[in-house]
Amino acid sequence: MILRQAVDADLDAILAIHNDAILHSTALWTDTVVERGDREEWLATRTAAGDAVLVAIENDEVAGFASYAQWRARYGYRNTVEDSVYIAAPYQGRGIGRALLVELIEHARGAGHHVMLADIESGNAASIRLHESLGFVEAGRLREIGTKFDRWLDLTILQLDL
Ligand SMILES: CC(C)(COP(=O)(O)OP(=O)(O)OC[C@H]1O[C@@H](n2cnc3c(N)ncnc32)[C@H](O)[C@@H]1OP(=O)(O)O)[C@@H](O)C(=O)NCCC(=O)NCCS
Numbered sequence: 001m002i003l004r005q006a007v008d009a010d011l012d013a014i015l016a017i018h019n020d021a022i023l024h025s026t027a028l029w030t031d032t033v034v035e036r037g038d039r040e041e042w043l044a045t046r047t048a049a050g051d052a053v054l055v056a057i058e059n060d061e062v063a064g065f066a067s068y069a070q071w072r073a074r075y076g077y078r079n080t081v082e083d084s085v086y087i088a089a090p091y092q093g094r095g096i097g098r099a100l101l102v103e104l105i106e107h108a109r110g111a112g113h114h115v116m117l118a119d120i121e122s123g124n125a126a127s128i129r130l131h132e133s134l135g136f137v138e139a140g141r142l143r144e145i146g147t148k149f150d151r152w153l154d155l156t157i158l159q160l161d162l
Helices: 008-024 036-049 096-110 125-133
Strands: 002-005 053-058 061-070 080-087 115-121 137-148 151-161
Touching: 002 096, 008 036, 008 053, 008 061, 008 080, 036 053, 036 061, 053 096, 061 096, 080 096, 096 115, 096 125, 115 125, 125 151
Parallel strands: 080 115
Antiparallel strands: 002 053, 053 061, 061 080, 115 151, 137 151
16 A cells, blocks of 8 residues: 555545545535535645645555644644545455554644544444544544434544644
């Protein structure tokens, strides 16, 4: 597996993984798929901010991606970032999410950030397990603050002190 910074040529694969998560999971709390331009802007904004957007390459294709960005926009939050990790369905459960998150944490440490947060739908056992196995601890749980697929969703917030 190769881990590297994402480039424009990765965006079709990133878009497919992102939209698959919108359509088939509660990882992203929206029902509306996005166009390529949305991901182009996302990559450009994060790259310009110095935030990591990493891809994992397996069999010459993008198997997954991970990224972080400042948690909230106000200046006082500038040392707190929120991560996101998405693996294409055929590649899940093979250690790729873990490898990406390890690299992402190192990048955030190197950039001088102080805390990394993960906001995870409380039923997402794989993502909660992945984060806890790398030292994230539960900082809180917000009940029924979201809805998708005709049910309420809880949000679990996990925190890693970098
Ligand atoms: C959640 C996700 C990022 C995990 O990445 P992955 O590559 O599948 O996971 P890994 O193989 O690296 O496993 C990481 C850890 O999670 C555990 N895990 C993986 N799948 C699991 C599952 N379905 N249930 C419980 N634990 C699971 C592994 O056992 C491993 O724990 P360990 O290190 O203690 O052995 C990936 O499954 C995914 O992209 N899911 C869909 C989108 C999503 O939910 N993204 C996160 C949004 S917050």
